[in-house]
Amino acid sequence: MSLYWPASAANVVLNAPRLHALVIGVGEYEHLGPGVLKPSNFLSGLQPLTTTVPAARRIVQWLEREYQNPACPLGSIEVVLSPKETMTRADGSNVNSGAATMAETKQAFDDWYARCNQDEGSIAFFYFAGHGISTISQFLLLSDFGNPDLPDEWENCIDFSGMKSGMIKCKADTQLYFIDACRDAPIAALTKKNPHGRPLAGGSTFLDTVDLSIAYYAASEGRAAHGKDGEETYFCKALITCLNGAGARKPLPWRVNTAALSYALGSVIEEMASVTNLPLTCECPVLKPVTFHYPPKGAVVVSVSCDDDQASAESAIRITQGAKVRNSVAGESRPWMDTVDPGPAQIDLTFSTFPPKSIQDELTPPTYPVEYP
């Protein structure tokens, strides 16, 4: 049983538009990783992940506590994790996640699909964080992937491209997929004959009635996704930042639509790459703008970078927005990045040996990069 919210399947609203989520976080792999008892015959060098379960957990919490859409409220959240864990809902009650094995994921998927297939106005929300590879399709590796004892060693792997295609038969008009996984193509996978996975959905007819089916990828084709050990993945952090306002647009109330989210994710990831000096990428297509979330306010990711190491070390940063003042004193981590409110702002950079710089401007989501000089 992997239903996280509501507490009982009987309480899931099926006769009205709802957002139904399936969240998968795979950190431990039974056949991948150092010293596993039965290592996979290929891709065995993939390591256990410490960032994907925290990422999945954060997405679940956001859906439960921060998602806002009067036209399509939260309907249900299915969660499978590896390792599975006891999670605490917003009301303080505990619930066990499902395990991110193929068997439990398939069950969670079937339940999720059935709910999404009830009402055309519903939103299907799919989030996967774990190992992924991209060859002839985007494959997502579940926790029991690569069992050398199985006749088909690709069995416990999701063919995401096939799944997304198969989901066109689902009634939910808006289908959002977040793939927080690598998209590189390991030679070991390329050289295997017929790499494949289970699409979980299929049998669609030629008719495609889905209004919007969009996949947001944590890496561009051929690239890797990353995360800081023990924290959420960078893509997850960027996604939450965007959902919480950096991806929002006016008119008021602030709203996040699918196209603005694409643009914002690209912009925020770009700033993160600059600050972390990591090769972070994402692939987020700009398709039909469908509004699906109303955050309480917008947000702007401000970043400050200096092209001179000495200036960077000396820099003191102040952002003034009316009575609100945010300071970062010299010596703190650089380049600097933080999230502030939209609206008029004064940004002051001061140095002990370099000339100061002041900017007065209207800050609008998603990002406002400042470069010195």
Place this chain on the structure above:
Amino acid sequence: MPIVFVHGVNNRLGPSYDAGVKLKADALKSCFAGATINGKSFANVGEIGFPYWGDLAASFAWNMASLPRGEMQALSGNADPAMLPYLAMIHDAVPGSVTGEPILALAKRDFSNAVELIASLALDQSTDDLIEEIAEFAASAQAYAKANPRPAWLANVTTDDALIGQLGLAIKAPTPVETLGLGKVIDALGGIATRLKSAATGLMGTTLDRAGDFASTKILAANREALNATLGRFFGDVFIYFNSRGDAAQPGPIGQRVLAGIDKAVQAAPPGEPLVIVGHSLGGVITFDLLSHFRPLEVDLFVSVGSQVAHFEEMKLFKNSDKAKPPGKAVTPKNILHWINIYDEVDIFSYAAKPVFDRVDVDARYDTKTYVIKAHGAYFEQTRFYERLRARIDAL
């Protein structure tokens, strides 16, 4: 720290050369750290000099078209020639294993040897974007194998790919940022392992081998093209050096290049540190020729590895060779204070020095555990080589 490495034949700039230099530089620094030679110690392990002369060496106007390729290609079928020496090594160590999971078969027999083979494959096949990582992998993997000669996880592994993956995970250094993917080095090595298996399949595809007979002679036959090419380049580089070496008043281009590298290292080193020159293959010959005639610089330690110094002295090819055979052995130049010569009996380009020269501190056999063609280039790819060398230095 005046340590200079003079490379031998068959060295040409490229990712494989660069990865090899990185591995040698790191390993030589560790090898000489704290060493005392002639009462002189290294205060600091600095940069190692690597004078490069490969661009001055032999080139082939018709790209070695004179090699009798047709017969050899027929013998090796569709096998990737670059992989054949490795298959031969595996066959020699574990006969009959090349058609299954060849690296794993070797690992189950001798894990350290398999790791050396993987490291050598990685260095051979290095690419521009992975030079540092491959060199670090080669060193780390061998250090791991030394500390874990039979890791428990090896019993559970059933494919070459899984072996490389598990090895990669075992030596992975902790990093603050994790990647949701395989990592470039392990990915590349997985591809190389696949090429090795394909080469074995290619060998199987030949008429001769359909009987499943992988006799050493057959693999040697399939390797003849590579052997011929290696020999061709060896003799080419030798001829180029001897034909253009000039004399003490006007050294030839290769000599000038190497001497400049030595001078640079000496000038950069703190006073009082020993001068060490390591010469590999023809690099040992060039170094000996330079020290004995062109520049009688006092060298605290001359290390010749897989070299032909004594062989060429027998032919009286050095500028300083006494053309009339002396009653005893040839005289080692006085400015070479200590000399360690290392050879592998399997390396057909390597020779002993003590039977010819009167003053050689150490004439040591070292088993690269490789095959005829691979042995000559294998010494400096193996971290245990540097450990043995250090032990010899400490015993001087």
